[in-house]
Amino acid sequence: MNPLTAIGGSLNPQNLAMYAAKAQSMATGAADKVVPSGDLGAVQLPVDSPTVGGTGATDSSFASLLHDAVQEVSGKQAAATAAVNGLLSGQNVSLHQAMIAMEEASVSFQLMIEVRNKMLEGYQEIMRMQL
Amino acid sequence: MIDFIPGVSTTASALTAERIRMDVISQNIANANTTRTPSGQPYQRQQVTFETVLGQQDQADSASGSQPRLIKVARIQSDSRPPRMIYSPGHPDANAQGMVAMPDINTYEEMADLITSSRTYEANLAVIHTGRSMTMQTLAIGRRS
Amino acid sequence: MIDALFSQPDYVAAKKMLDATVLRQEAIASNLANLETPNYQRIDVAPSFSNELREAVANGDTEKINDLQPRLEVDANAVAANRDGNTVQLETELMNLQQNFLQHGVETNFITQDLLRLRSAIQGQPQ
Numbered sequence A: 001m002n003p004l005t006a007i008g009g010s011l012n013p014q015n016l017a018m019y020a021a022k023a024q025s026m027a028t029g030a031a032d033k034v035v036p037s038g039d040l041g042a043v044q045l046p047v048d049s050p051t052v053g054g055t056g057a058t059d060s061s062f063a064s065l066l067h068d069a070v071q072e073v074s075g076k077q078a079a080a081t082a083a084v085n086g087l088l089s090g091q092n093v094s095l096h097q098a099m100i101a102m103e104e105a106s107v108s109f110q111l112m113i114e115v116r117n118k119m120l121e122g123y124q125e126i127m128r129m130q131l
Numbered sequence B: 001m002i003d004f005i006p007g008v009s010t011t012a013s014a015l016t017a018e019r020i021r022m023d024v025i026s027q028n029i030a031n032a033n034t035t036r037t038p039s040g041q042p043y044q045r046q047q048v049t050f051e052t053v054l055g056q057q058d059q060a061d062s063a064s065g066s067q068p069r070l071i072k073v074a075r076i077q078s079d080s081r082p083p084r085m086i087y088s089p090g091h092p093d094a095n096a097q098g099m100v101a102m103p104d105i106n107t108y109e110e111m112a113d114l115i116t117s118s119r120t121y122e123a124n125l126a127v128i129h130t131g132r133s134m135t136m137q138t139l140a141i142g143r144r145s
Numbered sequence C: 001m002i003d004a005l006f007s008q009p010d011y012v013a014a015k016k017m018l019d020a021t022v023l024r025q026e027a028i029a030s031n032l033a034n035l036e037t038p039n040y041q042r043i044d045v046a047p048s049f050s051n052e053l054r055e056a057v058a059n060g061d062t063e064k065i066n067d068l069q070p071r072l073e074v075d076a077n078a079v080a081a082n083r084d085g086n087t088v089q090l091e092t093e094l095m096n097l098q099q100n101f102l103q104h105g106v107e108t109n110f111i112t113q114d115l116l117r118l119r120s121a122i123q124g125q126p127q
Helices: A003-008 A013-027 A050-055 A061-088 A095-128 B008-030 B107-139 C009-033 C047-059 C062-067 C090-123
Strands: B046-054 B070-078 B084-087 B099-102 C043-045 C072-074
Touching (some): A061 A095, A095 C009, C009 C047, C047 C062
Antiparallel strands (some): B084 B099, C043 C072
């Protein structure tokens, strides 16, 4: 089975390029709407291609999954900062709670970075394929 | 002040209280035979009583189960024991009947109190020592060895 | 996705137990500070906490574990050995001190290993 179709329905190199661009734009904190041209070079993609619906949802589920994950990561970072601030300002935060919050934020962030790296690797792998 | 070691303020107050008690005991022992003090009376044995009071709450304490701090204080009071009357007519402080008023201090009792006090002091030092080790362990959470 | 990483019942229970251990350290400090105070009643973490925690872990109920809060209460089983009504025993308390310290080590170790395991899984390399 083609591993590419296993990821998100009827993926072809055009769609994957679009997904990767969308994910990358989220990882860098850009707007939700992706400019389909320009940063992809010569590849011109429509924003809402009919074949995007291969994932089966109104919004592309993998991208929204990533979006939620990024929100959770920033939530963890915020919680860690709040815990450390609470500890330092003498509020009711224990040292171990602050330590654990910092470690969890760090692990979450590391996960996000690795996911982004793997996605970029996948994208580059696809782009390298000779057609 | 940030409480890195759990319970450190309570333990610190206990150490202070016990040290005060040891000071008072050694003062009692030193003055076991003092028949005249600046007030003219024989030395009155000093006694230390302990009390547990609630410490001040930090203003930012939330309702998430923080416990009020119990601080131990030592109060120095004069003992109400009457002086012992010893018959010693040649003593400069003897009264008309030849009796001298000596402080009612039993040195053995004071020594026993001193030992108890130092035992408590050492126990509280052990608490601080263990608490510090616990904090070092906490700081090592997530550390790759 | 991220929250699921840290929602294993064992891990959440270890964090709660760590809260209780730190609280217990404060109780032991208070008990040993008041070793000589007349009529002082020794305090400890409420025994209902460990029972409820054990139940919640057995059921794998992470939310219930998260909702538990350890509290300090007066130890109802302690008896006064002296005339002055103080219920603290020095030897018992010192033993609790050591025990609590070791328990703290176990819990921090478990949490550390869990976090390092996650990092290894993320990076694909041993940490």
